[in-house]
Amino acid sequence: MVKIGSVVMGVSDVRRAAAFWTQALGYVPREAAEDDWVVLMPAEGTGPQVSLGLSGTPAQEHPRVHLDLYADDAADQAAEVERLVSLGARRVDWDLYPEDPDFVVLADPDGNRFCVIDTARG
16 A cells, blocks of 8 residues: 655745745754755654655646644634744735635745644634
8 A cells, every 4th residue: 555755835936935944843854955856854853754856847826735733722823823924924815705704825935835733713
């Protein structure tokens, strides 16, 4: 049986994206970043890798695949959203929010959408 080894995201600037995601997730490059590719992995322990590849296509406004980042509760979610914004993420005026959502949609510096989830509500 196969398993997920890495989630791959297309970016327009690999080094900028690596700087954001290493700080956002506490990850480190598996090998030195190249101009067109880097694989990031957890600094401690195990977990999914995030690979960043140079892409000429723009980020999707409503992506079919995205990352969900888990926060322990609403206070942790709010703190993480502010921390991620301070690192270069931006808030997305998401037109598909349900009433009383348990998630906040952000975009990384390349415009890739991702969510910060309040898992206490789940």
